[in-house]
Amino acid sequence: MERLVSEQGAGKAPGLLSNRFIQTIILSNVLLQIGIWVRNFAILLYVAERTNNDPYAISLISVAEFAPIFVFSFIGGTFADRWMPRRTMIWCDLLSAVSVFVVLFAIHFGSWQSVYFVTFISAILSQFSQPSGMRLFKEHVPEQQLQQGMALFQSLMAIFLVLGPMLGTFFYSSFGLEVSVAVMGFVFLLSALVLVRLPKDKVKPAAEAGKGQFRKEFVEGFSYVWKSRVLRMLGVSFLLAGLAVGLAQALNLFIVTERLGKPEKFLQYMLMVNGGAMLIGGGVIAAISKRVQPQVLLAIGMTASALCTVIVGFSTSVPVTLTTQFVNGLVFPCIHIGISTMILKWSHASIVGRVNGVLNPLFMGMMVLSMSFAGALKNAYPLVSIFTVAGILFLIGALAMIPIMKYKSAESSAESLDTASSGA
Incomplete structure (x- = not known):
């Protein structure tokens, strides 16, 4: 497969931004970044306000965000190689949206501690979605454009490092927690719809065969x-x-x-x-x-x-x-x-x-x-x-x-x- 990509890239490879895969992933990432930054600052400001700046309560936000990386990153990477990557990404965004609206329902009826689950569930699902995106990037971007593509996404992250805190603070200050959480659920849903534009998965992973293979593939990583x-x-x-x-x-x-x-x-x-x-x-x-x-x-x-x-x-x-x-x-x-x-x-x-x-x-x-x-x-x-x-x-x-x-x-x-x- 790599040889095929290299041969295609040796000819007249289309410009990076004209690549339908890149266009789709960028739009999806913009939506996800909006949701993530609104989530991060809305939850941070809400917990700080609700607990009178209790350091323990605030630190739990970081625990909810980073703990899934240690527990699920190895597992998510293995399943990303077993599952159909396009389908995995769409389902992860859909499940994130559903989980957000379920938590929003709980918050509305008085369980404010549920805000931690918004971050926790989203962080878990991202450990399956992100490596699937890397795999698709490998398949659909010519090798000579990989580094340029990574630079493009780094620029996108930098934009939100500047705009994200202002965006998140604005939504929470103007509309409160529930609307901010709803915005996150809505943009995750939009992202799932955008990802439908991705090229269809071409080949089923050979490793999809039996459950006994999982441990072997896990160790192979x-x-x-x-x-x-x-x-x-x-x-x-x-x-x-x-x-x-x-x-x-x-x-x-x-x-x-x-x-x-x-x-x-x-x-x-x-x-x-x-x-x-x-x-x-x-x-x-x-x-x-x-x-x-x-x-x-x-x-x-x-x-x-x-x-x-x-x-x-x-x-x-x-x-x-x-x-x-x-x-x-x-x-x-x-x-x-x-x-x-x-x-x-x-x-x-x-x-x-x-x-x-x-x-x-x-x-x-x-x-x-x-x-x-x-x-x-x-x-x-x-x-x-x-x-x-x-x-x-x-x-x-x-x-x-x-x-x-x-x-x-x-x-x-x-x-x-x-x-x-x-x-x-």
């Missing part, structure tokens, strides 16, 4: 990643990046209050500068991505993030910190785009869901772990030391790319097929 030198090194970088990002994100508020001497609300300006720069960076990378190998992009992003993280930790100047945040935002898309492209290029189409299911929890797990310890570290060590350690973690992650820097996509196809056959 881990074996596949371990046997691939590229994916193994990517996993190391994923792990280190998660640790570094978790430390920096958890303590950014203290950078504002202690290092810059600004009130807590100043953090939103730092985030807006960072998000705006990510939008620009995603566009720039989309333009140059065809000429740069994904592992080079990843190494550039992690090296720049290492330097910027250390500068932010040392800086007591608002202009220096904001400028550094802007530079970091410009290069940070290199990390996400490089990782996503490497997963797609170095994974056979039949196993891309499981590869995603193995690698994704590494980042999220380490991020949540470092966020959990960030408070204790803050009490024991100065911010400068912690941000320096985070920078060193980024740098080690960049150095892990050196052994695989010369790997080309042609080699990736051979490696993927060899690994798949040896793991079968």
Whole structure:
């Protein structure tokens, strides 16, 4: 299949935005991002208001959002390779919409704690839908456009990093919780309808045969990643990046209050500068991505993030910190785009869901772990030391790319097929 895609891409491949699959996925993602940001801020503001800013109640929102990633990512990736991907995505959005309206009914009749289930159920279903989307991306986008496609989606994420908080706050402030939750259910339903435009699933996965196969396929995902030198090194970088990002994100508020001497609300300006720069960076990378190998992009992003993280930790100047945040935002898309492209290029189409299911929890797990310890570290060590350690973690992650820097996509196809056959 990869060979066929490569041969098609060698001719006159249509422009990325003229690809019906890309058009459909972008529209679906816009709708989902609207729903997710409205959900996140409506629930956050509602729980804070209802519990008088109880830290435990507020932290449960993050638990509901991230816990399913650890429990269901491996399982979801395996099923994504077994099931029909288009059908899986449509059903996940439909079930998300149904669950939202069921929870909305419970909220209306007084069970306000049900708001946690909106996030929890949606997060579970996304662990089945997201790897299915990656699999379809592998099938319907020519290999030479994969990195450009990832850059396009990174730009979309950056847009919502800037607009999402304002959108979510507006809906909750203007219409309250129930309307905000209803909006989420409605956009998930619209997304399911949009996904009907996707090209029909061509071939039933061979693994759909017996239940006894599930355990074997589940293990194959881990074996596949371990046997691939590229994916193994990517996993190391994923792990280190998660640790570094978790430390920096958890303590950014203290950078504002202690290092810059600004009130807590100043953090939103730092985030807006960072998000705006990510939008620009995603566009720039989309333009140059065809000429740069994904592992080079990843190494550039992690090296720049290492330097910027250390500068932010040392800086007591608002202009220096904001400028550094802007530079970091410009290069940070290199990390996400490089990782996503490497997963797609170095994974056979039949196993891309499981590869995603193995690698994704590494980042999220380490991020949540470092966020959990960030408070204790803050009490024991100065911010400068912690941000320096985070920078060193980024740098080690960049150095892990050196052994695989010369790997080309042609080699990736051979490696993927060899690994798949040896793991079968």
